[in-house]
Amino acid sequence: MHAVSRGRGVLLTAVTIVLALVLPAGAAAADTNVVRNGGFELRLIGWSTSTTTPIPGSQAGWFATRSDTGPVSGLPLRPVPQGRFQAVADQTNPSSNVLYQDITVPTDNARLELALWYHNYAGVFFTPPTLSAAPNPPRPNQQLRIDLIDPSAPLRSLAPGDVLQTLFRTRPGDPSLMPTTRIGADIQGLGGVTVRLRISEVDNQANFTVGVDAVRVFDAATDMQPVPLTVGPASAPLPTGGTPYGR
Numbered sequence: 001m002h003a004v005s006r007g008r009g010v011l012l013t014a015v016t017i018v019l020a021l022v023l024p025a026g027a028a029a030a031d032t033n034v035v036r037n038g039g040f041e042l043r044l045i046g047w048s049t050s051t052t053t054p055i056p057g058s059q060a061g062w063f064a065t066r067s068d069t070g071p072v073s074g075l076p077l078r079p080v081p082q083g084r085f086q087a088v089a090d091q092t093n094p095s096s097n098v099l100y101q102d103i104t105v106p107t108d109n110a111r112l113e114l115a116l117w118y119h120n121y122a123g124v125f126f127t128p129p130t131l132s133a134a135p136n137p138p139r140p141n142q143q144l145r146i147d148l149i150d151p152s153a154p155l156r157s158l159a160p161g162d163v164l165q166t167l168f169r170t171r172p173g174d175p176s177l178m179p180t181t182r183i184g185a186d187i188q189g190l191g192g193v194t195v196r197l198r199i200s201e202v203d204n205q206a207n208f209t210v211g212v213d214a215v216r217v218f219d220a221a222t223d224m225q226p227v228p229l230t231v232g233p234a235s236a237p238l239p240t241g242g243t244p245y246g247r
Contacts, residue, residue, distance in 0.1 A: 031218070031223060031225065032106055032218040032219040032222060032223040033216045033217065033218045033223075034103045034104060034105070034106055034217050034218070035101060035103055035197070035215050035216060035217050036101065038114075038214060038215035038216055039082055039083045039085070039213060039214055039215075040064045040083070040085040040086055040087050040213060041083050041084060041085055043064035043085065044062070044063075044064050044087065046101060047062075047087070047099055047100070047101050048099075048100050048101065049061055049062045049097070049098065049099055049100075050097075050098040050100075050155055050156075051095060051096070051097050051098075052095065052096045052132070052133065053091075053093055053094060053095040053096070053133060054094055054133055054134035054204075055093045055094060058091065058092055058093035058094070058095060059072035059091065059092045059093075060072065060090070060091035060092065060093065060095035060097055061089070061090070061091075061095075061097055062087055062088065062089050062097055062098075062099040063087070063088050063090060064085045064086070064087055064088075065077070065085065065086065065088050066080055066084050066085050066086070070088065070090040070209055071088070071090050072090050072091065072092050073090050073091060073092055073207055073209070075090070075119075075121075075207060075209055077209060077211060078117045078119075078179070078180055078211055079180075079230050080213065080230065081115035081117075081180050081211070081213040081214055081229045081230050082115060082213050082214040082228065082229055082230065083213070083214075085213075086115075086211050086212065086213040087099060087211070087212045087213065088209065088210065088211050088212075089201040089208070089209065089210040090207075090209055091203060091207060091208070091245075092245060093245050094133040094134065094203060094204035094205075094245070095133050095202075095203060096131050096132055096133040096156065096200070096201075096202045097200070097201045097202075098131070098155055098156065098198060098199070098200050098201075099198075099199040099200075099212070100155070100196055100197060100198045100199065101196070101197050102151050102194060102195070102196050102197075103194070103195060103196075103197055103217055104192065104193070104194045104195075105187055105190040105191055105192065105193050105194075105195060105217065106191065106217070106218065106219045107191040107192075107219045107221065108188075108189060108190070108191035109191075109219055109220045109221040110186070110187040110190070110191060110217055110218065110219060110220065111184060111185070111186050111187060111216075111217070111218060111220040112146075112167050112184060112185050112187060112197075112215075112216070112217050113182060113183070113184040113214070113215075113216045113218075114146075114182075114183060114184075114212055114213070114214055114215040114216065115180055115181070115182055115183075115211075115212070115213040115214045115229050116168070116178070116180070116181055116182075116183050116210075116211070116212055117178055117179055117180045117181065117210070117211045118144055118170075118177070118178050118208070118209065118210045118211070119176070119177055119178075119207075119208070119209045119210075120142060120170075120176040120177070120203075120206075120208050121176075121206040121207040121208065121209075122142050122176070122203070122205035122206035122207075122208065123176045123206075124142070124172065124176070124205075125142050125143055125170045125171060125172050125173070125174055125176075126139070126140035126141055126142045126143065126172065126205070127141075127143045127169070127170065127171060127172060128140075128141055129158050130156075130158065131145075131156040131158065131200050131202050132156065132202070133202055133203065133204045134204065138204075140204065140205055141202050141203070141204050141205075142202065142203050142204065142205045142206075142208060143169065143170050143200075143201075143202050144168075144169065144170045144199075144200070144201050144202075144208070144210055145166065145168065145169045145170075145198075145199075145200045146166070146167045146168040146169070146197075146198070146199050146200075147163050147164075147165065147166050147167065147197075147198045147200070148163075148164045148165045148166075148167065148187065148190070148195040148196065148197060148198070149162050149163050149164060149195065149196045149198050150162050150164060150195070150196070151194060151195065151196045153196075155198070156200070164190065164195055165185075165187060165188060165190070167183075167185040167187075168183055168185065180211070180229060180230070182214075182229060186220070187217065197215075197217065199212060206245060207245060213229075214229065
């Protein structure tokens with residue numbers, strides 16, 4: 001028995017030495033990310049989606065993919081920023097596409113970070129105060145937003161009392177192309193509160209492809225581990241002009 005115990009002790013010591021050699025400095029810091037499947041390696045498990053379109057039979061939505069072309073449009077996509085999969089908004093006709101997850105903000109020092117790219121084939125943004133692709137009366141709507149909202153609010157609400165914080169949004173005059181970019185925002189005064197992280201893409205002018213990956217909401221006071229991203233060019237050239245639905 002003593003010989004076995006000594007053998008285990010030697011084995012544990014060897015494992016400890018190997019870990020000390022392999023793990024980089026600071027690797028022992030805890031990952032405080034509260035987003036489930038933020039890298040989409042389990043496809044869309046942990047996330048919910050909602051798609052509305054004014055044209056029956058249209059194909060649109062958020063998809064987890066590792067392809068270099070859109071799942072329904074066939075348009076070129078930028079490379080997966082991290083891991084094997086990314087979430088992509090893609091469509092063949094006007095649509096409103098929401099990707100969301102309810103999370104509990106860990107502390108008042110919380111921060112959101114994610115990898116984001118987009119290609120707005122309309123060439124211009126329109127940002128009316130609605131997430132409908134077919135408002136009444138009809139008006140242009142071509143926008144991308146990342147909000148924290150009250151989970152009890154209607155999913156597409158933009159009412160000031162329902163939107164707790166806007167972390168990112170496109171505006172008229174913004175570039176129609178954004179390469180893979182790590183964006184981040186501090187989450188103010190919501191420590192311990194359960195909120196809905198909502199990523200919304202709306203288009204009724206032309207195709208609008210969006211890619212999201214490496215989503216993290218974490219305690220910035222103790223966890224600032226950057227996630228390495230792939231930021232290379234798309235596998236196929238991306239046109240700079242507008243492209244109508246159906247090309």
